[in-house]
Amino acid sequence: MKKDEIKPNKEELFVNKHIQPGDERKSGFEMKLNFLKAAFLDLFLVFYTLLILHRVIYYKLFLNLREIPFSWGQILVVLLVSIILGGLWTASRTSISAKLFGFAKNTPFSKWSVEISSWIIFDLTFIAGWVITKISIVDLFSSEGISGANRIFSAIFSPSFSIFDDALFAIIETVYLALIATVLSIPPTFVLSFLSARNLMKDNKISFALYYLLRIVFNFIRSVEPLIWAIIFSVWVGIGPYAGMIALLVHSIASNAKLYSEAIETIDQGPIEAIQATGANKIQIIWYAIVPQIILPFLSFTIYRWDINVRMATVIGLVGGGGIGTMLMQYQGLARWHEVGLIVLMIAVVVWIMDYLSAKLREAIF
Amino acid sequence: MLLQLKDLNKQYSSGVHALKNVSFNVEEGEFLVIIGLSGSGKSTLLRCLNRLLEPSSGSIIFMGKEIAHIKGEELRLLHKQIAMVFQQFNLIDRRSVLTNVLTGGLASMSTLDSVLERFTPLMIQQARKCLQIVGIEEKAELRADTLSGGQKQRVAIARSLMQKPILLLADEPVASLDPATANSVMQYFEKINKQFGTTIICSLHFLSLVRKYASRVIALKDGEIVFKGDAKDINDVLFREIYGDESSDFEIK
Ligand SMILES: Nc1ncnc2c1ncn2[C@@H]1O[C@H](COP(=O)(O)OP(=O)(O)O)[C@@H](O)[C@H]1O
Ligand SMILES: [Mg+2]
Numbered sequence: 279m280k281k282d283e284i285k286p287n288k289e290e291l292f293v294n295k296h297i298q299p300g301d302e303r304k305s306g307f308e309m310k311l312n313f314l315k316a317a318f319l320d321l322f323l324v325f326y327t328l329l330i331l332h333r334v335i336y337y338k339l340f341l342n343l344r345e346i347p348f349s350w351g352q353i354l355v356v357l358l359v360s361i362i363l364g365g366l367w368t369a370s371r372t373s374i375s376a377k378l379f380g381f382a383k384n385t386p387f388s389k390w391s392v393e394i395s396s397w398i399i400f401d402l403t404f405i406a407g408w409v410i411t412k413i414s415i416v417d418l419f420s421s422e423g424i425s426g427a428n429r430i431f432s433a434i435f436s437p438s439f440s441i442f443d444d445a446l447f448a449i450i451e452t453v454y455l456a457l458i459a460t461v462l463s464i465p466p467t468f469v470l471s472f473l474s475a476r477n478l479m480k481d482n483k484i485s486f487a488l489y490y491l492l493r494i495v496f497n498f499i500r501s502v503e504p505l506i507w508a509i510i511f512s513v514w515v516g517i518g519p520y521a522g523m524i525a526l527l528v529h530s531i532a533s534n535a536k537l538y539s540e541a542i543e544t545i546d547q548g549p550i551e552a553i554q555a556t557g558a559n560k561i562q563i564i565w566y567a568i569v570p571q572i573i574l575p576f577l578s579f580t581i582y583r584w585d586i587n588v589r590m591a592t593v594i595g596l597v598g599g600g601g602i603g604t605m606l607m608q609y610q611g612l613a614r615w616h617e618v619g620l621i622v623l624m625i626a627v628v629v630w631i632m633d634y635l636s637a638k639l640r641e642a643i644f
Numbered sequence: 645m646l647l648q649l650k651d652l653n654k655q656y657s658s659g660v661h662a663l664k665n666v667s668f669n670v671e672e673g674e675f676l677v678i679i680g681l682s683g684s685g686k687s688t689l690l691r692c693l694n695r696l697l698e699p700s701s702g703s704i705i706f707m708g709k710e711i712a713h714i715k716g717e718e719l720r721l722l723h724k725q726i727a728m729v730f731q732q733f734n735l736i737d738r739r740s741v742l743t744n745v746l747t748g749g750l751a752s753m754s755t756l757d758s759v760l761e762r763f764t765p766l767m768i769q770q771a772r773k774c775l776q777i778v779g780i781e782e783k784a785e786l787r788a789d790t791l792s793g794g795q796k797q798r799v800a801i802a803r804s805l806m807q808k809p810i811l812l813l814a815d816e817p818v819a820s821l822d823p824a825t826a827n828s829v830m831q832y833f834e835k836i837n838k839q840f841g842t843t844i845i846c847s848l849h850f851l852s853l854v855r856k857y858a859s860r861v862i863a864l865k866d867g868e869i870v871f872k873g874d875a876k877d878i879n880d881v882l883f884r885e886i887y888g889d890e891s892s893d894f895e896i897k
Contacts, residue, residue: 546734548730548732548733548734549734549735549736551696551730551734552728552730552734552735552800552803553736553747553750554696554723555694555696555723555726555727555728556723556724556727556747556748556749556750556751556803556804556806556807557720557721557722557723557724557725557750557751557807558720558723558747558750558751558758559720559750559751559755561755561759562750562753562755562758562759565758565759566736566739566747566750566758567736570736570737570738570739571736571737571738573738
């Protein structure tokens, strides 16, 4: 009986192979590609594990060396060992990647191998993170540390009002810097957001290329922190609020253009179709069918951006972007903690007010 | 002859073959109704007629001119001549009823004037007239999203009238309205057809409405024409042919 059951099954398998040769070949190619990807991933995992074991666990924790010896030769040896071990691991079809790409053996050993190695990698990463950030409970609670904290906190909580006038002017500078950056960002963002909305740009090859280009540029600009833009522009136009403003402007345009264009992409297509069907031209369609649908989200994003910009303006002041941040850096450098206390207090109050105002405004709009 | 379709095919890029060798003629002044199950290709057909979609093959001759593949300014002029009313009304919710009607006249305005919303007194007067035709001139100043479904569709009809169309298309214009409202909205189409002689092509779902308003009927099934003729000639056999065996007469009749 059993033999009978098995036999047709085998035949079926055989027949199937011949019925869909295209599918078989394709999946065969995909299998090979997946195997290759898995081998690389396993190589990386083994390399990473060995590197941490060697450099962090052995040198740092076990031998407790201050200076860890480094040579490219060593790394190369570790890499060679990893290639051999990783290759064997993948080939045995018991590796993590084999599991991820779905060709792992279905045996208890394979399961065990995947679980144990995942656990080891996770633990090693955590330990390495701990060691590298030099986490030390001792430093946090040493008497020296505690008295330092005491000193700074007592100073900050008894702010000195002697510099109140200067701080007030500085923080006004910060708020206006953020405001100007936000307001100036509106017109370019408005135009650019239409050019980076997929649904408006996808019909034509040239416009679609422009869409892609803009997306890449925006993503790049956004991935560079405003702090770094401030450093760049303070070299370009000189240290001060102007550099800070341009840094925020650039970052605001890139961030909001993305948000705006996403709002454009999710609008109701119905009115667009209807206005198009009246014989209106492209600009008229945008003005009558798209703008009314996006004006509120745009306003809301823009107000929120002002709020964000005030907070960022204080931070970029630290690298010479002007305003209260620059002042904070100066007094911190002089270790005048009572003055620092006042500045921190004023920043907190202004940020809180901005946060409240922007939330209320956005609520009122919707 | 106003409109002449020959072997029209539409295949979407997804591969769906939504229209298969559709051919028919439309005379001036007709009230042609298109029926068929959902997915049978009614919307696709109407959107090919006013070229919101481009057909894959075949020809569409409108007022003696081939329009199947026109582009740019020519296409814009075609849109101006053929108005369309949609199932979901597609009004601009946040603008006034009057502004919505005025958008029907955008094609005859300069871009600058329209962006600055400088409508001429004549246009505004015409827009009010269009609202009067569909009986809601008193709602002109209200925001469009404050209206009921039936009122919205009447505004959409007024917007299409503002175009002074030669041909009026309507894609299931009453499908999201209750039966009583549906009937009253259909009466405005009838009025436009009878009073102004505007040719109408309208897709509908309910046979009762079809019998009442259609001067001629075309039935679609899976993108093919399965019936052409008079509404009263749709007997039970044909009915099952069009709507499938399982459909109950109550729902659609
Ligand atoms: N934009 C589209 N892309 C791909 N397929 C579509 C699209 N619109 C409609 N279809 C398909 O075309 C066929 C006809 O649809 P449609 O014209 O909307 O029919 P109806 O209006 O009669 O319900 C359906 O099978 C539908 O899934
Ligand atoms: Mg439809």
